[in-house]
Amino acid sequence: MADKGKNTTSGTQAGSETSSVGAYVVKDPEAFARNVARMLEELGKAASAWVEPREKGEVSDTVSEPMADMVKTFSKVGEYWLSDPKRAIEAQTSLLTGYFGMWSESLRRMSGEDETPRAKSADKRFSDPDWEDNPFFEFIKNAYFITSDWANKLVSESEGLDEHTRHKAEFYIRQITSALSPANFLLTNPELYKETVASNGENLVRGMHMLAEDIVAGKGELKIRQSDASKFVVGENIALSEGKVVAQDDVCQIIQYAPLTENVLKRPLLIVPPWINKFYILDLNPKKSFIKWATEQGHTVFVISWVNPDERHAKKDWEAYSREGISFALDTIEKATGEREVNAIGYCVGGTLLAATLALHAQEKDSRIATATFFTTQTDFTHAGDLKVFVDEDQIASIETAMEKSGYLDGSKMATAFNMLRASDLIWPYVVNNYLKGKDPMPFDLLYWNADATRMPAANHSFYLRNCYLENNLSQGRMKLAGKTLDLSKVKIPVYNLAAKEDHIAPARSAYIGGKLLGGDVTYVMSGSGHIAGVVNPPAAGKYQFWSDGPKNAEFDDWVAGAKETPGSWWPHWHAWIRSQSDEEVPARKPGGTKLKPIEDAPGSYVRVRV
Incomplete structure (x- = not known):
């Protein structure tokens, strides 16, 4: 047996x-x-x-x-x-x-x-x-x-x-x-x-x-599909918040979103997104939209939608983006609402430009931006993460030579660089899934946005690489804009400085150190997750956490050790901070007000231009 x-x-x-x-x-x-x-x-x-x-x-x-x-x-x-x-x-x-x-x-x-x-x-x-x-x-x-x-x-x-x-x-x-x-x-x-x-x-x-x-x-280059692009159309099932383009110039369109409350905060809200990607990361769909949520909280939301540049924009530099972007938006807001004071948000490189503009405004006695919020923004690039790998004199000179021919850097180059930061997540799984398994990737709005690349004007991109990543001029008080040498310590307005714990593009340590260069009161907050998910984290999702109220003037590690951890989204914490600065309300405003005639419906035409 x-x-x-x-x-x-x-x-x-x-x-x-x-x-x-x-x-x-x-x-x-x-x-x-x-x-x-x-x-x-x-x-x-x-x-x-x-x-x-x-x-x-x-x-x-x-x-x-x-x-x-x-x-x-x-x-x-x-x-x-x-x-x-x-x-x-x-x-x-x-x-x-x-x-x-x-x-x-x-x-x-x-x-x-x-x-x-x-x-x-x-x-x-x-x-x-x-x-x-x-x-x-x-x-x-x-x-x-x-x-x-x-x-x-x-x-x-x-x-x-x-x-x-x-x-x-x-x-x-x-x-x-x-x-x-x-x-x-x-x-x-x-x-x-x-x-x-x-x-x-x-x-x-x-x-x-x-x-x-x-x-x-990819017109001769491999453009790996990360999402089923056929399932998304900007303005139809993505970037849906109701609003109007109320002004535009060569560099950007200004979108004002329709109110969703009877009364709104007196100070309008201006969002300065990065031009390296498109603004609708903040308006992916109604459940994930920071723009819609902010409007529901009583903000009159204005957003800069940057142009997707071509050879005509080759000479548009940082001064142009500051003057024809941020300053143009401030002028537009005043015409549309009658308000001079605004709350401003800058995301990633949009935040870096906002910080530089604030330093310029401090010298020019321009006080229209009353508070600033930075989303995963660097002003000191000492600890700028893996993107610094691509930045030295030889590599920048090579990029500049390539940009001289066309007047811009092709969006695919930046997209590849960002994907390489997380190659094991953003490149090789899709090579295996698409080309070896022969399977279409799943439709995913975030990855659709990630693949919707933008070009960079030659003058703008060269200025950014040299002054920020290579020479770190903004943090050292050496950056020149509009003929003036910028000093971040002269920026005295209240600042909400948001970083993300797992950010590989703007590391949390880097954002923290950069915030200490500002001359006013800085509220530092660190969210869970990374550069995108740490920012786009609606309260209803109940995901991640954030840290706040760490010890004042501490080194980064000591701040993290002493900070208070709160489950969920940081969005309500930010809104409470905004109201603590000024909570005066006025009746809701329609896009354009009485002085500006809307040009077209949101999300506008600039954002629809594809590489």
Whole structure:
């Protein structure tokens, strides 16, 4: 009886192994061969879409420049390890020791000596059970982790590197290890392998077709789709808040939103969004819209909708964006409402421009902005995060040379840079899903907005990169605007300074340090999540948290340690702060008032211009 039981168990295991192996065996070779041929045909179309604009001179590749910088950076890391033979041998021994340990463990598992269940990886790239259950794929995964950890250790333990070089080396290592993950390749990803076998390669046919479409959409560059763009139309099911464009110039349109309360705060609210993306991140849909929510709280909301520039805007610099953007908006608000004093919000680079404008206004005795709110804004770029990797004299000079030809920086360049900051979330999952699984991405309004890129005028972008990221002039009192040298300490108005804890674009520490440069009372608040979700967090969602009321004049870490944590959205906390500055109310105002004739319905025409 015991033997029969044992045999039954063995038979079950054998059947399971056969079933597992069967998932990797092509069932219909003829159908598979046909699909391989179709896949190659689609791949040929993708190649043609890539080559054609280059043959016509419409696209010129600059791959050699970042590659040269990466090689230059890694050569400095290599110099440290190779300059001492003993150190080099220790580094190689460390890697080999990891490989030998992994090999021994794999042999024990394959021989049945080690039957300890393996814990499932927390890394979502390796969620398929066969990454643990199949010795081949487990070996590949473990080899990848050992090699990645070793490469990161080489950089972190290199001595004598300047801070910028170390930062670049760490960033480039992350990009390489993200790209070389076995999860990104058909033959080394069990989920992809099984899916290809099960569909006889249909997934690859669909994937290569999508690849060709995305290269065509990118006009010779790969424009990875992160969302189903066909499901969204600006002004129809996204950016829906009711309002009117009440003024416009070469740089922007000014939108005034219709009131949703009988009375409104006397001080209107002006929102200065970044021009690197479009303003409707604050009006994605009625449930997520900060604009709609602010209107419901009794704010008369005005928003700057920046132009999507072309060669005509090449000379529009920071002064133009300050004068023809913020100052133009203030003039418009006064005409529409009769009010001189406003509450202003600046988001990201829009906040940096707002801070510079406030410093300029302080010298010009322009007191129209009574309070300022900064959303994830930097004025001191010492701790500016991974975007600093792209900023040194050589790289800026290269960007400026490219912008001279067209008068602007193509939006896809900035979009790629932002995606690279989180390549494991924003690039490679979509490569796998779209081109290897052959699946359309899900419709997602946030990622639709993220892909709706904008160009940057040459003069504006050059000024920003040099004065902020490269030379940090605003924080050092060296930035010049309209012929005046700016001093942030002269900005005496009350400020609400919002950062996001997990922000990779404007780190919370950076926002905090920059806020201390201002000369007035600064209320610092740190939200949960990142650069977007930390800001776009409506109270009804009940998500995340925020920290406030940390010790005054403390260092950042001490402020965080002593701050009060509150569950949920920071939006009501901000609104209470606004009312504490001035809560006088007046009857609700219609867009344009009596002096301005509305030009068109919100969200206007500027925001609809696509790259």
